[in-house]
Amino acid sequence: MxxxxxxxxxxxLSPWTAVGDPEGPAPVDGAPPSKIAVVGAGIGGSATAHFLRQHFGPEVQVDVFEKGEVGGRLxxxxxxxxxxxxxxxxxxxxxxxxxxxxxxxxxxxxxxxxxxxxxxxxxxxxxxxxxxxxxxxxxxxxxxxxxxxxxxxxxxxxxxxxxxxxKYQAHGYAFSSVEELLDSLGxxxxxxxxxxxxxxxxxxxxxxxxxxxxxxxxxxxxxxxxxxxxxxxxxxxxxxxxxxxxxxxxxxNKLVCSGLLKIANANLRQAQVNAISPVQSGEALQYQLSFTTAARTGSELYDIVVLATPLQGSVGSGVQFQGFSPPFNQLPGNxxxxxxxxxxxxxxxxxxxxxxxxxxxxxxxxxxxxxxxxxxxxxxxxxxxxxxxxxxxxxxxxxxxxxxxxxxxxxxxxxxxxxxxxxxxxxxxxxxxHYGSSQGLPPVELHSNLYYLNGIEWAGSAMEMSSVAAKNIALLAYHRWNRQTDMVDQRDLMHRIKTEL
Ligand SMILES: Cc1cc2nc3c(=O)[nH]c(=O)nc-3n(C[C@H](O)[C@H](O)[C@H](O)COP(=O)(O)OP(=O)(O)OC[C@H]3O[C@@H](n4cnc5c(N)ncnc54)[C@H](O)[C@@H]3O)c2cc1C
The missing domain is CATH 3.90.660.20 (Protoporphyrinogen oxidase, mitochondrial; domain 2)
Structure with a gap:
């Protein structure tokens, strides 16, 4: 625009519902995640990396996969x-x-x-x-x-x-869906x-x-x-x-994306992510990302994954979801x-x-x-x-x-x-x-520790919308990981915030 x-x-409400238990098998022993992947280095992915770093601290490894140019639609x-x-x-x-x-x-x-x-x-x-x-x-x-x-x-x-x-985000509140977020606002x-x-x-x-x-x-x-x-x-x-x-x-405007990746101390991985699959080992759930770089194909395990690129239609990221039970449907919309x-x-x-x-x-x-x-x-x-x-x-x-x-x-x-x-x-x-009135809003939580940022675009596509979604996902991932249910999907937030110290 x-x-x-x-x-x-x-x-x-999207015909897609989150698969897996959102409170599900996260930290086995209360330990922080050691590796987080973000797919996409547009403003959504770069801002997510930045907010994840803020919330999870300096120790976690944050890898950002980008198949094209940092900035995406910027x-x-x-x-x-x-x-x-x-x-x-x-x-x-x-x-x-x-x-x-x-x-x-x-x-x-x-x-x-x-x-x-x-x-x-x-x-x-x-x-x-x-x-x-x-x-x-x-x-x-x-x-x-x-x-x-x-x-x-x-x-x-x-x-x-x-x-x-x-205000809600400054107080640390997160929402598990775009509907919950909009409902809390208006x-x-x-x-x-x-x-x-x-x-x-x-x-x-x-x-x-x-x-x-x-x-x-x-x-x-x-x-x-x-x-x-x-x-x-x-x-x-x-x-x-x-x-x-x-x-x-x-x-x-794209300078914001490269700048955020830098201050987040994120590893930029110039690679196309091709597939993602859950890997359960005992109590611990991780995700395997398969990717292709200019030189090779590879795969790596992550504790948390954020998809910060449109999944729908022909613009879709090309990421295959493998081994999810029940299997994921194609998200509706174009x-x-x-x-x-x-x-x-x-x-x-x-x-x-x-x-x-x-x-x-x-x-x-x-x-x-x-x-x-x-x-x-x-x-x-x-x-x-x-x-x-x-x-x-x-x-x-x-x-x-x-x-x-x-x-x-x-x-x-x-x-x-x-x-x-x-x-x-x-x-x-x-x-x-392509806005039609029938497809509903896509989900934010695709699986226990697998999140989707660009569903927000069905409420509005803009740099700030992606940034709001980025902050929400970083907070949500943090609260889910630490099982802080009282910080997710809370009602009457204006009142709560006024009465908080
Ligand atoms: C012509 C035009 C004008 C616009 N005007 C405005 C405006 O004036 N103001 C405004 O606020 N917004 C505007 N927008 C919208 C705004 O640019 C977008 O809403 C915003 O940039 C989306 O950012 P994003 O990070 O969510 O997605 P994207 O920028 O699309 O980033 C997704 C990234 O993921 C990467 N990717 C995709 N699949 C994979 C994969 N499998 N593996 C690795 N990487 C992958 C892509 O290469 C891309 O870099 C405009 C957009 C366009 C195109």
Whole structure:
């Protein structure tokens, strides 16, 4: 999601059940685990390694397996000697885990460069941001009544409840499923929001259909490349990211992942994990991980394993579950494809109704749900390192643009959007879960000491969601290992925390 596109809108039970006893055969003699494996070195896996180290202490060996690049969906591409985010790019100011990581790692915030946004319906701009905030407000009110105020209040209420997670985690509480986590934050209302279409929730709130079509749909198209039938909870996460106060990491967001692995003192194992199987020896349960490196295949035993990569659909990790009884089913659900094309060239402003590029005032263009429109958004992007004198290129100059589209752009589509170009770089992503209302939320505990992080993505895919899940799994693994049942799935936490010393 390229949330830098959105300043205009400044005004967000699984059929699988855990196999094995969650209180099950863990430490034989109260000894700490000696080896923990994390599969995946994206932000989820790196943050898990960091939190595991915090909770289990310096003695345990933490191995992080990564088959590709550290960072996973946080990645950059180089254009004309500068690097640009091609994956996860924007972080909300209230994403407290990400903030804390940046602080601990001594990284810097990348300042955002202002730029105006417009919404295009395939023929013309139907909404244009101006230089005057009050004028923008007046126009929104004129066109949509008080829909945008209702929306803002709704998003703020959800965010306020979501923020409780930081308090719960700071007090050491963990949750055994995504449902339990959501329930503790916002009760059954939050869980229902993972099943109900966004458009239904907004209409019930009194938001107009026109506002949904012209404002909400474009935001969903750019953030999740899906339409307004995505679940309301995900829609709210996405709308929160359409507010102001967004930031990114100077030098690239993926620096957080390598930094966390370093401070966790984790062993990065450049290897693809192929299979996992339980190994019971007397009272002790371990997991055997089979893996392939560039040079060899091997296997090793671990006391605790965290899978920090999507398991579902074609994006799946390729990990086979062997010897589990009963056998594991394939997790339901799939991931959505999207293409990020980074173009260095001259935007064809005529296509948007501005024959003279010098009169084109927009940095970002969102689109409505229009048949035949081959792209979701196009935006002028800034490099991951911004020097003091940096300024955004004007449309009459050659600039760097990011286009999101459902399919790779062909030559004629590129020619439609750009008068001419020097370079084109294409990254095909499976960035987000394909949200349907039927598949339910995947489990967190797959087996006694085997955990799955990316089920959280069915409630919302974002760097902070993976970080929240990472902290939860580190706490959960710690409490399960030490049989501290009073720290898992506790009710009425707000009250408990207030009365704790
Ligand atoms: C184009 C795009 C734009 C986005 N925009 C934003 C945004 O603006 N803001 C935001 O907050 N989020 C955004 N996101 C979402 C965000 O990037 C993801 O939610 C987050 O990075 C997921 O991190 P993760 O660690 O959970 O998973 P991943 O980053 O997918 O990490 C999983 C890792 O596991 C590795 N792996 C997989 N299988 C194996 C195996 N068998 N053995 C070893 N290693 C394995 C993979 O190589 C990968 O590195 C965006 C994503 C994309 C793609």
């Amino acid at each position: 390229d949330r830098s596109l959105l300043p205009l809108f400044a005004v967000l 990645a950059t591409v180089t254009v004309n000697h500068n690097d640009y985010e091609s994956g996860g790019s924007i972080i909300h100011s209230l994403n407290l885990h990400m903030q804390e990581f940046v602080k601990q790692l001594g990284l810097k915030y990348r300042r955002s460069i202002a730029g105006k946004t417009a919404v295009f319906n395939g023929k013309e701009m139907i909404l244009e941001e101006t230089d005057w905030y009050l004028l923008d407000l007046f126009r929104l009110w004129w066109r949509y009544g008080i829909s945008f105020i209702r929306l803002q209040m709704w998003v703020e209420e959800i965010m306020e409840k979501f923020m409780r997670i930081y 009760g059954s209302g939050f869980i229902n929001m993972t099943r109900r279409p966004l458009s239904d929730s907004l209409l019930e709130l009194g938001v107009s259909q026109r506002f949904i079509d012209e404002v909400i749909a474009p935001v969903m198209r750019v953030n999740y490349r899906q339409n307004v039938s995505i679940p309301a909870f995900i829609g709210a996460v996405s709308l929160a990211g359409a507010q102001n106060n967004l930031w990114a990491v100077e030098g690239g 991931y959505h494809s999207t293409v990020a094309t980074i173009v260095h060239g001259y935007l064809n402003t005529s296509f948007f109704g501005f024959p003279d590029p010098r009169l084109f005032p927009f940095a970002s263009i969102l689109t409505t749900e229009t048949p035949d429109l081959f792209f979701n958004s196009v935006a002028s992007v800034c490099p991951v390192n911004i020097s003091t004198g940096f300024r955004r290129k004007q449309p009459q100059e050659a600039g760097v643009y990011k286009v999101f589209s459902p399919q790779p752009l062909d030559k004629s589509q590129l020619k439609t959007l750009f008068r001419s170009y020097y370079s084109v770089q294409v990254t095909e992503w499976q960035p987000y879960s």
